[in-house]
Amino acid sequence: MVKRLYGWMSFRMRLKICYVMLCVFSVTLIITTYHLFGAEDTQNEPKSHIVKKNTETQYIMDKKIQELENRIIQLERNGPKKFPNVKNLNYKDKKRILVSGGAGFVGSHLVDRLMSDGHSVTVVDNFFTGNKKNIEHWIGHNNFEVINHDIVNPLFIEVDQIYHLASPASPPHYMLNPVKTIKTNTLGTINMLGLAKRVGARLLVASTSEVYGDPEIHPQSEDYWGHVNPIGPRACYDEGKRVAEALCYAYARKENIEVRVARIFNTYGPRMHIHDGRVVSNFIFQALENLPITIYGTGKQTRAFQYISDLVEGLLALMNGNYSFPVNLGNPDEYSIEEFAYLIKNFVGSSSPIVFKEGLEDDPQKRKPDITRAKTYLNWSPKITLEEGLQKTVDYFRKEVEMSRKQENTNMK
Numbered sequence: 001m002v003k004r005l006y007g008w009m010s011f012r013m014r015l016k017i018c019y020v021m022l023c024v025f026s027v028t029l030i031i032t033t034y035h036l037f038g039a040e041d042t043q044n045e046p047k048s049h050i051v052k053k054n055t056e057t058q059y060i061m062d063k064k065i066q067e068l069e070n071r072i073i074q075l076e077r078n079g080p081k082k083f084p085n086v087k088n089l090n091y092k093d094k095k096r097i098l099v100s101g102g103a104g105f106v107g108s109h110l111v112d113r114l115m116s117d118g119h120s121v122t123v124v125d126n127f128f129t130g131n132k133k134n135i136e137h138w139i140g141h142n143n144f145e146v147i148n149h150d151i152v153n154p155l156f157i158e159v160d161q162i163y164h165l166a167s168p169a170s171p172p173h174y175m176l177n178p179v180k181t182i183k184t185n186t187l188g189t190i191n192m193l194g195l196a197k198r199v200g201a202r203l204l205v206a207s208t209s210e211v212y213g214d215p216e217i218h219p220q221s222e223d224y225w226g227h228v229n230p231i232g233p234r235a236c237y238d239e240g241k242r243v244a245e246a247l248c249y250a251y252a253r254k255e256n257i258e259v260r261v262a263r264i265f266n267t268y269g270p271r272m273h274i275h276d277g278r279v280v281s282n283f284i285f286q287a288l289e290n291l292p293i294t295i296y297g298t299g300k301q302t303r304a305f306q307y308i309s310d311l312v313e314g315l316l317a318l319m320n321g322n323y324s325f326p327v328n329l330g331n332p333d334e335y336s337i338e339e340f341a342y343l344i345k346n347f348v349g350s351s352s353p354i355v356f357k358e359g360l361e362d363d364p365q366k367r368k369p370d371i372t373r374a375k376t377y378l379n380w381s382p383k384i385t386l387e388e389g390l391q392k393t394v395d396y397f398r399k400e401v402e403m404s405r406k407q408e409n410t411n412m413k
């Protein structure tokens, strides 16, 4: 019968039947595969199971993205590195400049400026508080070199100028190892001055508003000799910097070294470490995380905050000018710490409570720079308002907080 029917059908008809059978077979195959390996019956699944499955999928995807990101970074490393733009200076104008502590917060911003101006820059850092990340964008550039070295030991290189910034500057950091802080500021400064003497370089030392201690005059001008407790917990830094200044003028008098002394007041900006411990970084971090904003003491003590780019301008003007006595570099815009806490809280739009903690021993109660000297001799004054500076700093901290959160999540998985 089948044979007869087959014989009776035309060729076209046979082809059509084959086609229909093939379609039916394909659909059956797809449905079977779907049931065997694909969709499970999610309707009857408990909700927690679905959530778990989503989290697992998310985890696998995150891991894959992380792997790809790492590969991209690796590939970028292998390719020719792109550097920020630098000026092309002629042989006469191009200086060889050493920056001790060049991987730190202030140092790295100064390095950026010196590199952009076309100079040849050598960073020396022991990476105690400095961070390679701050200078990594210059690594490999012809004008740039980094030496992992502790300036407590002598250094022999050829340079025209030395910016001597190496020292921890945040109170919790410099108090962590007070003997080391004293060594860095005394032996380290002797070694930098020794180098300056050998090669005939001009040296600028980063001193501090802390040489005025807990000041009895307000605002502080450079002719004020200060009010420092020589045996208190801050003495390692305050007295260390006072010795550094004394050493500079001793070398200037006896060895004809050209010295510059910058008394730097509270400075803030991007690249401060999230856990630096100073008031600006603490308050911003706490506000971003909606953690309690911690005021030490009454909050009536005052500080005046300068943005990092203003400081860098001031350092360059001082180094390259003719004035050789100490100069205050700071922004005279003064706030009480309590005022500052509310200001940051509102600026960030945070719901952090503001809490009072025990005050710090020997904490200076008033601080504000008199910048008449800087204006007169360097034609310098700060340009960046607190609002502008905070915007850039908060943006930076926001990214840092996000990154460390991502990192924590990856580590936990």
Ligand SMILES: O=C(O)[C@H]1O[C@H](OP(=O)(O)OP(=O)(O)OC[C@H]2O[C@@H](n3ccc(=O)[nH]c3=O)[C@H](O)[C@@H]2O)[C@H](O)[C@@H](O)[C@@H]1O
Pocket (backbone or CB within 6 Å): 169, 170, 171, 208, 209, 210, 237, 264, 265, 266, 267, 277, 278, 279, 280, 282, 283, 294, 295, 296, 297, 301, 303, 337, 360, 363, 364
């Ligand atoms: O930022 C700087 O450039 C200066 O920082 C420090 O001097 P200090 O003024 O004591 O710096 P902070 O630790 O930022 O403290 C400022 C004030 O805020 C208070 N503070 C700090 C941190 C905090 O969480 N809460 C808080 O109330 C401190 O008690 C202090 O009264 C250094 O000692 C100086 O050398 C440096 O120039």
